[in-house]
Amino acid sequence: MSLSRIAVVACAALLACSSPAHAEDEVKGFFGELFNRGKPMELKLTQRKDGMALQINSIQAKPSETVVGFLASNRGNHEIHLNEAAVNGQKTYLVVEGERYYLVPPKDNNTLVLKAGETIKGTLVFRGEVPDVKTVQLLFNEGKGGVPPEYFPGFTFDIPMTAAAYGDDGSKKK
Secondary structure, rough: HHHHHHOOOHHHHHHOOOOOHHHHHHHHHHHHHHOHOOEEEEEEEEEOOOOOEEEEEEEEEOOOEEEEEEEEEEEEOEEEEEOOOOHOOOOOEEOOOOEEEEEEEEOOOOOOOOOOOEEEEEEEEOOOOOOOOHHHHEEEEEOOOOOOOOOOOOEEEEEEHHHHOOOOOOOOOO
8 A cells, every 4th residue: 555545544534533532543543453563464374395394474564675474494304495596596586566576685694594404483584665465476496496406495475465464664674
């Protein structure tokens, strides 16, 4: 939802209220609902492949980035990379209406490597403002995997986006 649409709806909410005190409560409630009180929208989307379990726990679209909470567990006997970037270009990204929003990889783990038996929990940051849409697609290793696929598994998540996914609490990275 664009800021101009938000302003129009907020003004309409103010005009519809009978008293100034009531109007303030209505607008606070409206914006709190719209922006999920500054918290990410919770999810429980899980996929498993070749000893790897990947769960998407939350998403929050912000003015300059989108932040995705995740949990990854490598139950295999070798390391796994969820972002083949250091090997063959950027491979992990969000797709929104045909546009790609690329991962800003952690400086200390560029390929999102998980050692055998390791579990990690964290957040992934994707650069750019995601428009108001119903669904975004999250691809790890372009959704199909790299070579060899057991080291670079591909995952594709279709993530539903509601008003709760759009946050107003600023951005992690500029």
